[in-house]
Amino acid sequence: MTVIYDKVAVIGMGLIGASIALATRRAGLAKTIFGSDQSPEVAAVAARLQLVDSFEADAVHAVADADLVILAVPVGAVGEIAEQIVPHMKSGAVLTDTGSTKRSVVHDVGPHLRDDIIWLPSHPLAGTEHSGPGAGFESLFDERYWVILPLDADEADIVRFESFITGLGSVTERMSADYHDKVLALTSHLPHLIAYTIVGTAVDLETQLKNDVIRFSASGFRDFTRIAASDPVMWRDVFLNNDTAVLEMLQRFSEDLSYLQRAIRWQEGDKLEELFSRTREIRRSIIDAGQD
Amino acid sequence: MTVIYDKVAVIGMGLIGASIALATRRAGLAKTIFGSDQSPEVAAVAARLQLVDSFEADAVHAVADADLVILAVPVGAVGEIAEQIVPHMKSGAVLTDTGSTKRSVVHDVGPHLRDDIIWLPSHPLAGTEHSGPGAGFESLFDERYWVILPLDADEADIVRFESFITGLGSVTERMSADYHDKVLALTSHLPHLIAYTIVGTAVDLETQLKNDVIRFSASGFRDFTRIAASDPVMWRDVFLNNDTAVLEMLQRFSEDLSYLQRAIRWQEGDKLEELFSRTREIRRSIIDAGQD
Numbered sequence: 001m002t003v004i005y006d007k008v009a010v011i012g013m014g015l016i017g018a019s020i021a022l023a024t025r026r027a028g029l030a031k032t033i034f035g036s037d038q039s040p041e042v043a044a045v046a047a048r049l050q051l052v053d054s055f056e057a058d059a060v061h062a063v064a065d066a067d068l069v070i071l072a073v074p075v076g077a078v079g080e081i082a083e084q085i086v087p088h089m090k091s092g093a094v095l096t097d098t099g100s101t102k103r104s105v106v107h108d109v110g111p112h113l114r115d116d117i118i119w120l121p122s123h124p125l126a127g128t129e130h131s132g133p134g135a136g137f138e139s140l141f142d143e144r145y146w147v148i149l150p151l152d153a154d155e156a157d158i159v160r161f162e163s164f165i166t167g168l169g170s171v172t173e174r175m176s177a178d179y180h181d182k183v184l185a186l187t188s189h190l191p192h193l194i195a196y197t198i199v200g201t202a203v204d205l206e207t208q209l210k211n212d213v214i215r216f217s218a219s220g221f222r223d224f225t226r227i228a229a230s231d232p233v234m235w236r237d238v239f240l241n242n243d244t245a246v247l248e249m250l251q252r253f254s255e256d257l258s259y260l261q262r263a264i265r266w267q268e269g270d271k272l273e274e275l276f277s278r279t280r281e282i283r284r285s286i287i288d289a290g291q292d
Numbered sequence: 293m294t295v296i297y298d299k300v301a302v303i304g305m306g307l308i309g310a311s312i313a314l315a316t317r318r319a320g321l322a323k324t325i326f327g328s329d330q331s332p333e334v335a336a337v338a339a340r341l342q343l344v345d346s347f348e349a350d351a352v353h354a355v356a357d358a359d360l361v362i363l364a365v366p367v368g369a370v371g372e373i374a375e376q377i378v379p380h381m382k383s384g385a386v387l388t389d390t391g392s393t394k395r396s397v398v399h400d401v402g403p404h405l406r407d408d409i410i411w412l413p414s415h416p417l418a419g420t421e422h423s424g425p426g427a428g429f430e431s432l433f434d435e436r437y438w439v440i441l442p443l444d445a446d447e448a449d450i451v452r453f454e455s456f457i458t459g460l461g462s463v464t465e466r467m468s469a470d471y472h473d474k475v476l477a478l479t480s481h482l483p484h485l486i487a488y489t490i491v492g493t494a495v496d497l498e499t500q501l502k503n504d505v506i507r508f509s510a511s512g513f514r515d516f517t518r519i520a521a522s523d524p525v526m527w528r529d530v531f532l533n534n535d536t537a538v539l540e541m542l543q544r545f546s547e548d549l550s551y552l553q554r555a556i557r558w559q560e561g562d563k564l565e566e567l568f569s570r571t572r573e574i575r576r577s578i579i580d581a582g583q584d
Contacts, residue, residue, distance in 0.1 A: 076561075125508055129575070145508055173508075183504050186494060191512025194486055197549045199571040201541070202478060204548075212475050214577045216417055216437055216465075220483030222578060223515045229575035232568035239556045239564055249493070250553055254546075256496075257489045261542055264531045269368075272531055276524035279491040283421070283521035285506045286514060 004164045005094070006031045009066035011059045011081060013037040013046040014231070015127060016098050017072030018136025021051045023168040026138045036062035037133075045133045060088045068094045068164065075099035076237035079108030091116040094161055098124055100184060100234070102149055102177040104241035118157045121149040123180065124170060125188075131231040139169065146170035147180055185245035189238055190253060193246065195227035196235070296456045297386070298323045301358035303351045303373060305329040305338040306523070307419060308390050309364030310428025313343045315460040318430045328354035329425075337425045352380045360386045360456065367391035368529035371400030383408040386453055390416055392476060392526070394441055394469040396533035410449045413441040415472065416462060417480075423523040434461035442466050477537035481530055482545060485538065487519035488527070 008030040010017045017035070024030050035052035036059040037043050047055050056062040063069045063085045071078055078097050089095065095117050099105045105121050113119055126144040128135065146165045150158050162172045175183075198221070202213050217225065239246055263271040300322040302309045306329075313325050327344030328351040329335050339347050348354040355361045355377045363370055370389050381387065387409050391397045397413050405411055418436040420427065438457045442450050454464045467475075490513070494505050509517065531538055555563040 147508075179504075182501065183508055186490075186497070187505050187509050187513040189512075191490060191516055193552060194490065194549070195512065196568055196571050197552055198478075198483060198486065198545055199574050200567050201545050201548050203570050203574055204544075205478070209474065212471075213479050214574065214581055216439075216475055217479050217578050217581075220481075220487065220519055221479040223519065224483055225571070225575040225578050227512055227515065228568075228571040230568075232565050232572065235568050236561045236565040239552075240559055240561050243556050243559070246556060247553065250549075252496075253490055253493050254549075256493050257486070257542075257546075260485060260489055260531075261539065264535050264538060267532055267535070269528045269532050273524050273528040275492050276488055276520075276522075276527055278495050279488050279517070279520040280524065282491050282495055282506065283517040286509050286517050289506055289509075 002028065002167070003031055004029050004160065004167060005067035007034065007066045008032075008068045008070065009034040009036070009062045010052065010070050010072055011036050011062060011085065012071060012073035013042050013051060013133045014072065015131050015133075015135040015140075016124065017070070018046065018049075018051050018133040019126075019138065019140035020070060020072060020098070020168065022136055022138035023141055027167040027169075029164055029167045030068075034062040034066065042133055049133060051133060051136065059085050063089050065090055066093055068096070068161075071095070071097040071099075073097075074231075074234045074237040075101050075105055075241045076233075078105050079112070082109040082112040086112045086114060086117060089114075089117055092118070094118045094120060094157065096120045096122045096161070098122060100188065100238045101242040102147075102180045106149070106151070106177050118153050118161075119151060120153055120158065120161050121151070121177070122165070123147045123184075126170075127230075129226050129229040131234070142169035144170055145173050147173050147175045149177055149180070150174050181242050181245045185242055185249045189242055189246050190249045192227055192230065192235055193239065193250070194253075195224040198224050199228040294320070294459070295323055296321050296452065296459060297359035299326065299358045300324075300360045300362065301326040301328070301354045302344065302362050302364055303328050303354060303377065304363065304365035305334050305343060305425045305428075306364065306526075307423050307425075307427040307432075308416065309362070310338065310341075310343050310425040311418075311430065311432035312362060312364060312390070312460065314428055314430035315433055319459040319461075321456055321459045322360075326354040326358065334425055341425060343425060343428065351377050355381050357382055358385055360388070360453075363387070363389040363391075365389075366523075366526045366529040367393050367397055367533045368525075370397050371404070374401040374404040378404045378406060378409060381406075381409055384410070386410045386412060386449065388412045388414045388453070390414060391533075392480065392530045393534040394439075394472045398441070398443070398469050410445050410453075411443060412445055412450065412453050413443070413469070414457070415439045415476075418462075419522075421518050421521040423526070431461065436462055437465050438462035439465050439467045439472055441469055441472070473534050473537045477534055477541045481534055481538050482541045484519055484522060484527055485531065485542070486545075487516040490516050491520040
């Protein structure tokens with residue numbers, strides 16, 4: 001139990017914010033944990049679950065005197081909240097976020113920064129299809145990657161922040177905003193978009209067929225519905241804020257899908273089997289990389 | 293332990309065939325279980341694991357005197373195997389299959405049938421991404437649906453066959469070939485096609501990006517790789533044999549994906565959020581239907 005930042009403030013007490021608070025407490029990484037959320041419903045649940053030592057309805061009060069401020073809100077809201085709180089942060093404090101898109105966050109927070117604030121955008125590659133403060137749990141980040149953008153911070157400040165993230169259970173990885181957004185577009189954003197689409201296609205079927213699709217949802221579709229149950233506002237913001245990389249990956253995906261569509265139409269079994277065999281190897285690589 | 297068919301013959305000892313043999317033995321549904329597979333490697337594993345009471349290299353020998361013959365082979369091979377074995381089946385025996393496409397199976401087996409054989413095509417909605425005889429396990433079908441096509445069989449024969457399937461652990465459901473193929477196109481075939489596509493898109497990325505996609509595979513992509521690790525030959529045959537329904541669902545899917553693509557390009561967040569909220573409800577329905 002080593003305190004790394006005396007006071008930590010978590011702004012946004014959804015799945016990620018709540019889990020950060022719980023993991024911080026588990027590891028004793030802070031003396032006090034403050035929390036804030038603009039929704040009164042979320043505030044009530046957070047208080048009942050005692051997720052933090054002190055809950056402030058106004059984020060400005062939560063961040064006062066904090067040594068580390070974590071913005072765990074949808075990426076579309078990060079800029080606005082930074083504008084509100086940065087003037088009230090103490091000199092030398094660290095500011096981070098947990099957003100799934102990093103170019104947009106760097107862009108949106110930039111205008112509101114101060115020279116005496118250490119800005120280290122970050123992104124935990126962890127989550128579930130559940131949302132809200134009640135969905136949080138202390139082991140959410142265990143052995144998951146947590147991407148950190150060093151930007152122009154001092155090495156000592158980065159290392160200290162990394163030790164906090166490691167304390168939450170994660171494995172840290174430094175990356176640029178551009179590269180992060182490209183990797184996540186394919187590993188996370190496009191799969192979510194596709195899952196949302198196919199489940200949406202089912203929603204629009206005539207009633208009996210839709211009911212039977214639900215009843216007989218075999219493994220494929222059922223997995224997609226789990227992904228497509230993720231938080232709508234968070235994901236809306238992801239697509240609006242990583243549009244360039246998502247549209248590029250979507251273009252590649254559509255070309256590849258057209259290739260298979262054509263192979264099915266023309267009964268070209270060899271093309272199908274060849275691709276299906278190659279994709280098996282990727283699965284093997286992921287198991288070997290210990291990411292399953 | 294009630295014997296329903298004295299002798300059961302399982303042709304094809306992959307994941308499904310092996311699991312059927314094990315589940316039949318678990319429930320004591322047969323006095324003897326014969327097995328066959330045209331691959332010598334599969335035969336060796338099946339023998340070593342003692343999946344059946346007697347293994348025959350030649351399917352014709354396995355089906356002799358059998359009261360129930362189960363074809364658990366890729367749908368592209370069902371017609372050819374039926375042609376080989378039907379002449380050697382005993383009068384009054386039941387013939388079934390486990391294929392994921394039913395119109396094609398009915399079409400391919402039809403020419404080889406005899407009047408004194410009870411033909412009941414079927415499809416267990418169960419499976420894993422693993423394949424081969426070593427992947428089989430006795431509880432694979434527990435509480436999973438198993439679709440049966442009654443065709444023109446006598447009610448007493450259908451009921452007896454259903455009691456066998458129920459004995460394997462499944463819930464039976466009667467359906468027409470057309471309707472089955474339409475439901476499965478969306479719940480299973482299209483999700484597999486899309487998973488294969490997106491994982492294939494990753495395979496074609498430049499090396500460093502591909503390696504990082506594997507390393508940082510977040511939940512979405514990782515789920516897709518599991519689906520895309522399924523048996524290549526089985527799935528090649530599925531797409532070649534349910535091409536009409538798959539292409540129709542794929543057309544709907546593509547239109548819906550274009551709608552979201554356009555919403556991203558034009559930053560129409562309300563359209564994204566509206567769909568993402570609707571898809572959440574489908575997930576709720578599936579959980580309520582006890583299919584998760």
